[in-house]
Amino acid sequence: MTDINQLVRQNILHMHPYSSARKEYKGSEGIFVDANENPFGKYNRYPDGEQSQLKQAISKVKNIVVKNIFLGNGSDEIIDLLFRIFCRPGVDKVISFTPTYGMYEVSAALNDVEIIEIPLTKDFQPDLNILQKYVNDESCKLLFICSPNNPTGNLMDQKLVTEMLQKFNGIVVIDEAYIDFCDEESFANKIDQYPNLVVLQTLSKAWGLAALRIGIGFSAEAIIDLLNKVKPPYNISTANQQGALKALENIKEFETTLEILKQERKKLSMALKDIDCIKKVYPTDANFFLVEVTDANKIYQQLISQKIIVRNRNSVLKNCLRISIGTPEENDILIKALKQL
Numbered sequence: 473m474t475d476i477n478q479l480v481r482q483n484i485l486h487m488h489p490y491s492s493a494r495k496e497y498k499g500s501e502g503i504f505v506d507a508n509e510n511p512f513g514k515y516n517r518y519p520d521g522e523q524s525q526l527k528q529a530i531s532k533v534k535n536i537v538v539k540n541i542f543l544g545n546g547s548d549e550i551i552d553l554l555f556r557i558f559c560r561p562g563v564d565k566v567i568s569f570t571p572t573y574g575m576y577e578v579s580a581a582l583n584d585v586e587i588i589e590i591p592l593t594k595d596f597q598p599d600l601n602i603l604q605k606y607v608n609d610e611s612c613k614l615l616f617i618c619s620p621n622n623p624t625g626n627l628m629d630q631k632l633v634t635e636m637l638q639k640f641n642g643i644v645v646i647d648e649a650y651i652d653f654c655d656e657e658s659f660a661n662k663i664d665q666y667p668n669l670v671v672l673q674t675l676s677k678a679w680g681l682a683a684l685r686i687g688i689g690f691s692a693e694a695i696i697d698l699l700n701k702v703k704p705p706y707n708i709s710t711a712n713q714q715g716a717l718k719a720l721e722n723i724k725e726f727e728t729t730l731e732i733l734k735q736e737r738k739k740l741s742m743a744l745k746d747i748d749c750i751k752k753v754y755p756t757d758a759n760f761f762l763v764e765v766t767d768a769n770k771i772y773q774q775l776i777s778q779k780i781i782v783r784n785r786n787s788v789l790k791n792c793l794r795i796s797i798g799t800p801e802e803n804d805i806l807i808k809a810l811k812q813l
């Protein structure tokens with residue numbers, strides 16, 4: 473069984489976290505002259521640094537107890553904190569499967585940590601034969617698995633992911649930003665089985681709250697405690713917490729919107745396959761498609777000229793564009809434009 477304390481940087485293990493005024497006194501009523509706040513204004517008070525109400529709401533929706541939930545200013549903050557907790561600059565390493573979400577590489581560079589990038593197989597699955605060379609390397613602290621993957625859109629083989637969880641001696645981070653768009657069970661339900669597992673989710677995608685920057689981390693209590701230890705004291709604003717709480721109260725709206733996006737995904741998939749300039753539409757479990765086109769740079773610019781903005785991934789995957797699913801009206805305009813190219 474993985475000993476988390478053996479993986480943590482020693483300075484993090486022994487540090488004393490900052491104790492804010494709102495952490496020392498948790499009441500909601502009284503004369504507050506303890507935090508050097510302005511007594512006037514609507515947003516004059518510091519937010520709840522523990523995000524208690526929001527965690528309770530997420531706990532209810534996700535059916536995971538609060539002690540196993542961490543909230544970040546987007547998943548990017550959680551990724552960065554994991555680097556700070558487990559990776560010694562200039563010494564330790566992390567692993568990712570490419571192509572994938574670019575912030576793993578960016579966070580590695582920011583924290584002076586070497587990243588080992590293992591190419592995905594031709595069907596965009598992890599290559600365990602290459603990974604095997606690193607599973608017992610004590611300097612490899614984090615393994616990132618994006619599933620469904622960005623930009624390829626596919627879910628990673630669940631058996632392969634489980635095998636990696638069982639074999640890798642460091643922390644396995646499964647980034648499930650797009651998990652709501654597929655039918656597979658989340659690995660968040662397995663955090664009790666694997667003490668080295670961290671599952672990332674978000675309210676940015678299926679919940680439509682990208683502007684609020686609410687990233688969610690699910691893990692064993694020991695890792696959650698470490699994340700709370702090193703995070704900034706007030707990392708999610710009161711306004712953002714209130715906005716997220718309001719959305720989480722309206723499950724029916726979420727379910728309705730999600731169903732519309734799934735139906736549009738089917739429609740868009742069929743339409744894209746019949747367009748001349750598109751050579752291949754890759755299967756997707758997310759809210760976007762990776763498509764191979766005849767000339768990605770040219771088609772990207774042609775769409776831009778019509779105020780239709782897709783993501784040009786030619787530098788990552790030759791002649792590939794990434795197309796997010798829009799509203800029914802936006803998708804119709806996109807299809808019409810592509811047919812005319």
